[in-house]
Amino acid sequence: MGEMPMGKMTDQERQLVEWLADMNEDDAVELAKRMLLEEGADPLRVLELCRAGMDIVGKRFEEGEYFLPELVLAGEMLETIGAIAKPLIKHAPGEEPKKLGKVLIGTVHGDLHDIGKNIVSFMLDINGFEVKDIGVDVPVKTFIEEIDAYQPDVVGLSGFLTLAFDSMKETITAIDGAGLREGRKIMIGGGQIDETVRSYTGADAFGTNAVDAVSLCKRWVGAAA
Amino acid sequence: MNEPLKNIQGQSPEAKAAYDARWQRVMDCVALKQPDRMPIGMQPTFWLAKYGGISCRQLMYDYETTKAIAERAVLEFEPDVHSPIVLATASGNALEAIGFKQLQWPGHGVGDNQPYQYIDREYMKPEEYDDFLFDPTGFYLQKYLPRVASAFEGFEELPSLPGLHYFRLIGGIRAFARPRVREALEKVIKAAEEVERFASHHADFTQRMTALGYPVSYTVTSVSPYDFVADYFRGATGMMKDLFRNKDKLLELLDKAVVFLLRQAIAGAKASGNPVVFIPVHWAPDAFMSPKQFETFWWPSFRKMLIGLIDAGLIPMPMWEADCTKRLEVIRDIPPGKCIYWFERTDMVRAFEVLGDVVALRGNLSPSMMTTGTPDEVDAAVRHLAENVFHKGGKLILDCAFGIPDETPVENVRAMFDAARKYGG
Numbered sequence: 001m002g003e004m005p006m007g008k009m010t011d012q013e014r015q016l017v018e019w020l021a022d023m024n025e026d027d028a029v030e031l032a033k034r035m036l037l038e039e040g041a042d043p044l045r046v047l048e049l050c051r052a053g054m055d056i057v058g059k060r061f062e063e064g065e066y067f068l069p070e071l072v073l074a075g076e077m078l079e080t081i082g083a084i085a086k087p088l089i090k091h092a093p094g095e096e097p098k099k100l101g102k103v104l105i106g107t108v109h110g111d112l113h114d115i116g117k118n119i120v121s122f123m124l125d126i127n128g129f130e131v132k133d134i135g136v137d138v139p140v141k142t143f144i145e146e147i148d149a150y151q152p153d154v155v156g157l158s159g160f161l162t163l164a165f166d167s168m169k170e171t172i173t174a175i176d177g178a179g180l181r182e183g184r185k186i187m188i189g190g191g192q193i194d195e196t197v198r199s200y201t202g203a204d205a206f207g208t209n210a211v212d213a214v215s216l217c218k219r220w221v222g223a224a225a
Numbered sequence: 226m227n228e229p230l231k232n233i234q235g236q237s238p239e240a241k242a243a244y245d246a247r248w249q250r251v252m253d254c255v256a257l258k259q260p261d262r263m264p265i266g267m268q269p270t271f272w273l274a275k276y277g278g279i280s281c282r283q284l285m286y287d288y289e290t291t292k293a294i295a296e297r298a299v300l301e302f303e304p305d306v307h308s309p310i311v312l313a314t315a316s317g318n319a320l321e322a323i324g325f326k327q328l329q330w331p332g333h334g335v336g337d338n339q340p341y342q343y344i345d346r347e348y349m350k351p352e353e354y355d356d357f358l359f360d361p362t363g364f365y366l367q368k369y370l371p372r373v374a375s376a377f378e379g380f381e382e383l384p385s386l387p388g389l390h391y392f393r394l395i396g397g398i399r400a401f402a403r404p405r406v407r408e409a410l411e412k413v414i415k416a417a418e419e420v421e422r423f424a425s426h427h428a429d430f431t432q433r434m435t436a437l438g439y440p441v442s443y444t445v446t447s448v449s450p451y452d453f454v455a456d457y458f459r460g461a462t463g464m465m466k467d468l469f470r471n472k473d474k475l476l477e478l479l480d481k482a483v484v485f486l487l488r489q490a491i492a493g494a495k496a497s498g499n500p501v502v503f504i505p506v507h508w509a510p511d512a513f514m515s516p517k518q519f520e521t522f523w524w525p526s527f528r529k530m531l532i533g534l535i536d537a538g539l540i541p542m543p544m545w546e547a548d549c550t551k552r553l554e555v556i557r558d559i560p561p562g563k564c565i566y567w568f569e570r571t572d573m574v575r576a577f578e579v580l581g582d583v584v585a586l587r588g589n590l591s592p593s594m595m596t597t598g599t600p601d602e603v604d605a606a607v608r609h610l611a612e613n614v615f616h617k618g619g620k621l622i623l624d625c626a627f628g629i630p631d632e633t634p635v636e637n638v639r640a641m642f643d644a645a646r647k648y649g650g
Contacts, residue, residue: 023469067514069465076466112329112342115461162592162630163339191547196593209512 013049020053021060023070025077028053032081036088043085050078054126061123062211068119071210075122099130101221104146105156107136108167113160116190116210120156123210129217140167140174147180154217157203159190168201176202185220189213235436243438247305251442254585254620255540257562263615263649265642266442266587267304268628269295270313271340276635281338282331285317288426295430299439302642306442307434308503308628311427322419324375324412327457340631348372349458351467354474357458358481360387369458376416379409443501443542445493450482450526452507468514468522479526487533494539501540501565505627509556510547516555524555535563542567542587544627553579569626573610577619585620590641592630600640607644615649623649 009017012035019028032050035041057074060066103124107117114136121131134146147155155175157168168188175181188203189212198206207213236244246261253260269276274284277294284291288311295310320330327348330341348369349357357364363385370377382403389397400406431441448456454475455464467475490502508514509523527543534541544567549556553571557580567587568576576586590606591598598606607623615621623645629638 025469065515067512067518069468069514069518072462072465073469110336110339112335112344115345161340161342162596162632165593165596166632192592194591194593196591196597200593200597 009049013045016046016049017053017056020050020074020077021056023073025073028077029080033084036081036084043088046081046085050081051126054078058123058126058214062214071119071122074126078126100128100223101153101217102130102132102150103154103156103217104132104134104143104150104152105158106134106138106143106146107158107160108164108171109137109139110167111159111161111164112136113158113190116160117156117158120158120189120207120210120213123214124217127214127218128223140171143171144174144178144180147175147184148178153184153221155184155186156213157186157188157201159188160192162192164190164192165197165200168197168203172202185216187213187216236438240436240438244435244440247438248440250305251440251565251585251622254622255562255565257582257585257620259618260620263611263645264305264622265302265645265649266306266308266622266624267299267302268308268313268442268624269298269310270628271631272629272633272638273298273310273314274338275631275633276638280331281340281631282317284314285320285331285341286315288315288318288422291315292426292430292433296433299434300437302638304439304642306440306622308442309427309431309444311430312423312444315426316423319416319420319423322376322412322416324378324416325373326375327373343456345456345461347460347463351459351463351471354471354478358474358477360385361481361485363387373457374416376412377409379403379405379407382406441499443503444497444499445490445501446503446505447486447490447530448504449506449508449523449543450479450486450530451523452505453482453486454478455508464508468518475522479522483526483529483533487530487537490530490534491537491539494534494537500538501542502534504541504543506543506545506549509545509549509552511549511551512547516551519552520555524552528558531559531564535560540564544587545569545571546627550575556580557583559583565622567622567624573619573621574613577614577617577621581619585622586614587622587624589624589626592626595625595637595641596630596632596634598637600636603637603640604644604647607641608648611645611648 016028016031019031032046036043036046054074057066057070061071105117105121107114117133121133124131132150132152134142157171159168172186175186185204187205187207188198188201189207193206193208195206205216207216250260250262250264254264271281271284273291273294274281276298279290279294291314292311299307317330320328327344328341329335329344331337331339335342353368356368366380366383371380382400382405384397384400431444434441455461459467494500494502509519514523531541540563542565546569548570549568550571553576561583565585565587566576566580568589573586573589580586590603594602594606610621610623
């Protein structure tokens, strides 16, 4: 995981990052609120601190210390603080941190499951990818249109049911047929996905969890894993 | 309780002998005794639509056709135990009558040829823990039931019953005559009549299979306390947040849920005469929570439930979904010879090594192999399980990972049963 360009942190800033990383939601949110609303902290700086906290969360998830509940709560904390910080940004944000790449993700047609997809989107986002989530039960045609318009580096197809094997195969065949495969990679994931399904669908790779998804995307865009 | 449905009308002596032999094979596994051969379980759901050449929608709505196809499948494959097939498939009329909102099913949200799918939502808000804990029945009547099934819409207007007394009780029942309540009661009665028909088709099918010599694996299904709250009340993400935000209330509710889930499962199993209680397990997998969270939130209430079922003379059959390898040492902590553990993706050889002296095992042919593989691959996978689990002393009931995947080619199911007989002798 790359170093955040954080500069030197004050004790208070370090405290916020630590509380976020340690799932201390009440204290973290209260401190962020105080910094933003009472002490006039730069909202962009607070968001940067949030990203630093999420970085640690992501790392702990990869190392097997954190699991899905921590990712969900981390996402909540980020959303709560973001909702306070974003309206306070007065000037046009300066240089946004450069994204590693673009990922388009959706659950294939016939399947309504979204928990795994949402977790993958969140992990990709906190790892520096720009993610476009096009929802569940996504028809093949919609995937094609979205890929054509968004031009992602990676397409992620999600599915939980066994019927998703065929939906994934159809979607990938259509992507090939539309000439949209060139220069991009396709990953599949979900509870029933394994190498057999990867080979059946013609995807480039599969993953069974969000860490796999992040490593695949990083490898494909040439970023350090 | 261990010999259900004895002396069935119309059961010939040959059918009775076949029935007893099949059932005994499974009971030997439960008791950790070596059966005469490896038993085979059959749990089809929407696969039957493919097998019978009808749509998923027809399978859900047409009782007679569904029973005929299910019977054909059981007679063709001759499993030692089959699932309560009619209950698992032909629920369309009942769901419709009750206006069930937690599922989308063919014609109601998904296409005619798709299986039903559960809608993960927050059916109970985090601030409602206290209501549920204080008065579960009141919470069900006024809040939960109208949220999950439209027939109950109107029950919100029912009075809160605890506290009614004397003339307060007389006055308190006025709400039952309100138009919305009246309408709801009428709908619920109609729905109950449909559910009664549904249940009698299930009983009819099960009795017919029994008469022909084929035992049903179980008829009662339950749920772990954690999954009960996570799946049906708080929703997946709500529940995960509760592990931090509402920890104490959640633990209190899990304790309470053990009591009413146990009462229901025991009453249902005793009434059915079949001792096995099937419990699909959704939230235990390795990837879903940390070992500490598992041992704090998931396992203690479930263990109480397993012990409660065992003490009632029943045989719990949890189906551990996804990969639960890291849980094996923990879930070993139950009395030996009382349960069947069905594993989905957990490596069965590893499960046998850790649990072989405690539980019978069931499973676990890979869904991707069953749906996209060849009969030869199925044969090899069955052989692997027979050689490395059953013939090494594992009390294995051969089955698919979670039943026959809907898309499985029929020849792969044939290969599964042929191979089980070839290698499981």
